Amino acid sequence: MRNGPRLVTMVQRLSEIALVGFLCLLLLADVALAFGLRQAQFAVPPCGLLGIGAYLLRHRYRVQGAVLLMALSAAVSLTGLVFHAEGAPGAAEAGALLLITVGVVRWVRPLRTAVILAVLSAVTSQLASLRPMSNASLAFGFMMFVAWAVAVGAGGYLRYQLERRQATVSAVRRAERLELARELHDLVAHHITGIVVQAQAARTVAALRPQAVEPALEAIAGAGAEALASMRRLVGVLRAQDDASRHTGATLADLRLLVERFSASGPPVAFDVGQGLAEPSLAPEVLTTLHRVLQEALTNVRRHAPHASWVMADLRHAERGVLLRVRNQRTSADPRLSKMGGGYGLVGMAERVKALGGDLLAGPAGDGTWEVRAWFPLDPPDRPGRPGREITAS
Template identity: 70%
Template sequence: MRETHRLVYWIRRLSEIALVGWLGLVLLGDTAIAVAMGRAQFTAPLCGLIGIGAYLLRERFRVQGMVLLMGMSAGVSLFTGVFHWTGSPGFADAGALLLLTVGALRWVTPLRFAVLLSVLAMVTLELSAGLRTQKTSAVGFGFLFFVAWAVAMGIGSYLRYQREHRLETVNAVRRAERLELARELHDLVAHHITGIVVQAQAARTVAAQKPEAVVPSLEAIANAGTDALTSMRRLVGVLRADDDASRNPGTTLTDLRVLVERFSAGGPQVDFDVRQGLSESALAPEVLTTLHRVLQESLTNVRRHAPGTGWVRAELGPAERGVLLCVRNHRSPSDPRVARLGGGFGLVGMAERVKALGGNLVAGPTPEGAWEVRAWFPAGHEPARL
């Protein structure tokens, strides 16, 4: 994952260098035109410098830089129009304004504010074309700037749609994972509450010889446990919908081994090792359930994205005052996970589940050329509130 982030970082930096270099060349052209035309054009290079600066500082001052550039460009256009200084529009500041329009539509919130900035950018471009040039060429420059602005609007709107769509998908995966975790937590808690109710009822029967001392407290325990069980069953009825409500509430290390055996029967062979020092009694039930889910999702990803892998190794053992599950495989030549930068919603769901239990999950390539998923859970964890 670190190599992927580094690749994305350098792609972004190279694209920025290319765009800034393009703006610099356009600025040189504006300067040459200003030298040839004299005072009618001397403000164009200044606006171009401001535009390049606004683009370079867009990460910190996106809106401020765009507003400053539009105000400067519109002021220069009105100034030249009042004194009838005709020449040509500033192409460097126009290019910078178009790039800032793309970024505003992609990142600025709320959307109506981003649209307002884009419309003001179009007005600024048309003022530059109409007031800085002669009437014969104003229509041509105005049409050219409008087409360029429309293209920038389309690119920015598409990038914003992609961003919003991914955010919605990630949120949907997280909500689904939280609901699944809530169902499993209900099963676990309901299982224990059932035992409490049974024990309280049995103790009430045994304590029949001294009812004045024991029966009232045991009656309260039984009533509280029964009420809690009824409420949680009502809640799980809403969460489960059409799901089967008779699932086994507990997961064991044997279930993990059975999962590995089933995967090995229909896919690459898996070497599953449970290290010494790890006992099933030391793991909370919700941690065991989540370990099973992470192992299942990791093996499913291996089968889906690296079907030609030679081996898969899974290790589970104590680590750093907790428990660590590591699933590693060598990628096949057709494995697209490193190249695909937009997917990975299964990993999002796993990370949300692990995070809810106080742990963390990391997935990515290793220096040895393998793909690795590492899920760590703290020891003695109390489940997070949903």
């Protein structure tokens, strides 16, 4: 398997083709039945054809297609009842209505709209069961109600799973924003402390040596500019009011220490820092986030690929920024292959990276490895949420 998401997309498309093919077979059966019963039965195949069209266009016209199909189906049913025209319900029409009901319950917002459409779908299916003027109508009506209940239950379950995941992702992103706000606050406090110390020193020596004040003023200006940039990045990010531990940022030495500790208890890690990459060229909040991303990536290796024989990490300049890559050997038993995007640790890391104007990518690479990439601009944006450059896996 070269690419997990691509395989999932292929399976989804094949499933959709199979369902459409099945509906087409049901439509052919409706056409054959219409030529057998004649008269009013010829009104049934158009409903089935409309149902197939509504199913194919459900992503763009989900509500409109459902309403149009139910309106036409109800009109045909009521016309048959008024004129006492004998006929049988359409198989393609019923199948398309059930499939569309699943999608309506799963995707349509707000929830009250989905509930209204689901109830109308039940009414439409029961009206269709009244078309045949025989004892079979009762059995068909019962079968349609059971099928409708299964469709609503399946759509409701999928909707619940989707909303639960969205709520979890939102909670993780909020937690990362608050953690980032706390760290940025500490960085600003660190700079402000330096400004206060430099100002006090300048006031002390101003009376004795005025020429010594100029370097202190330059230091104050530099610290103030850095503090202002961090404060701009802090705007719009809520700050957590808790007793979490605080620090003024990480260093390249902290990244090396993290790798050494991981290698002592897990797969060996080769960590390389590119030439010309030094701490003064990286903002403190970028270094802190690099440390967090590296920690999360190594934690995932220990959790999902504990038997990997090697892990490679490197930090280097790339695309007018800095790029952190963490790669490890991938095995067929790696649960990350079947849970693409299922974890929330990297969701939080992506939120943190994006807040600094960067991008984060995690997934299987073309050479059979698992790769995590985090790119940061050398000049971080002044405000959170500014889009960064997009990176792709090799």
